[in-house]
Amino acid sequence: MPAAIVTLAAVVGLLVGSFLNVVAHRLPRGESLIRPRSRCPRCGAPVRARDNVPVLGWLALRGRCRDCGEPISRRYPAVELATGALYALVVATQDDALAIALGLVLVTALVPITLIDLDHRLIPNRITLPAAAAALAAGLALDAGFVPEQLVAGAAAFAFFFLAAWLHPRGMGMGDVKLAGVLGLCLGRAAAPAIFFALIAGVLAGIAVIVRLGAARGRRTAVPFGPFLALGAVAALLVGDGLVDAYTDRL
Ligand SMILES: [Zn+2]
Numbered sequence: 001m002p003a004a005i006v007t008l009a010a011v012v013g014l015l016v017g018s019f020l021n022v023v024a025h026r027l028p029r030g031e032s033l034i035r036p037r038s039r040c041p042r043c044g045a046p047v048r049a050r051d052n053v054p055v056l057g058w059l060a061l062r063g064r065c066r067d068c069g070e071p072i073s074r075r076y077p078a079v080e081l082a083t084g085a086l087y088a089l090v091v092a093t094q095d096d097a098l099a100i101a102l103g104l105v106l107v108t109a110l111v112p113i114t115l116i117d118l119d120h121r122l123i124p125n126r127i128t129l130p131a132a133a134a135a136l137a138a139g140l141a142l143d144a145g146f147v148p149e150q151l152v153a154g155a156a157a158f159a160f161f162f163l164a165a166w167l168h169p170r171g172m173g174m175g176d177v178k179l180a181g182v183l184g185l186c187l188g189r190a191a192a193p194a195i196f197f198a199l200i201a202g203v204l205a206g207i208a209v210i211v212r213l214g215a216a217r218g219r220r221t222a223v224p225f226g227p228f229l230a231l232g233a234v235a236a237l238l239v240g241d242g243l244v245d246a247y248t249d250r251l
Contacts, residue, residue, distance in 0.1 A: 006092045013087025014054040016108060017080035024079070024115035027124055043068035054080040075115075083111050086234065093238060098142040103237055105134045106186040110230040113179060117226030123175025128182050135185035146188065153191045154184030160195065176225045183233050190240025191233075198225070198232030 019033075026033055038047040045067035051057040058077040065072060090103035109131035113123050132154070139147040158181035165172035184191040202225055210218030236243075 017083025157184035194236035
């Protein structure tokens with residue numbers, strides 16, 4: 001992919017990331033995503049347009065409100081940078097229009113899902129359901145021959161996590177189950193390595209929590225699983241198809 005297109009994708013990703021910060025903050029609180037404009041939580045001053053430029057606005061303000069000096073979390077520019085990097089990565093690594101479209105749908109959903117799951121321990125239907133619909137629409141519009149693989153992978157991932165949530169209701173919620181379905185719809189067969197990576201990362205993090213807090217407290221500490229599914233999905237975007245090919249060639 002030409003460098004100019006990858007750069008354009010990064011800029012679009014920065015702007016989308018700025019909106020995803022708003023989604024992650026407001027959606028779980030049931031607030032409108034469009035109105036009112038962003039305000040300083042301490043003094044209520046509306047954020048000026050020039051201060052709202054992704055990353056640069058935060059840098060120019062040195063991370064403080066222009067009116068009252070209240071610190072603005074580093075999370076905002078970090079999320080914008082991460083989204084820009086993910087958009088560039090998808091466009092640079094995916095081969096065709098459908099793979100790019102599905103990769104962009106996936107990372108656009110994963111950024112706010114990760115933030116909301118970390119903050120509130122939930123994965124909203126208002127993100128997973130539109131992402132599922134967008135993935136199917138992209139398949140139908142760009143390569144209907146891929147839709148059966150999307151549906152099989154989505155149903156298999158959904159069923160696998162439904163079973164896991166049923167057997168172990170404290171560890172997994174229905175939000176994780178629906179997110180796994182979205183991974184299948186967006187990644188097709190590469191959802192298998194995505195889920196494999198997520199489970200390994202989740203088990204390692206669980207062990208780390210138990211080592212740090214001790215077995216009794218560690219087991220009671222709920223670790224949200226959405227961020228691990230997000231990590232696994234990004235890893236699978238990069239190497240998933242290659243892994244599936246290597247594995248099936250050996251059979
Ligand atoms: Zn302020």
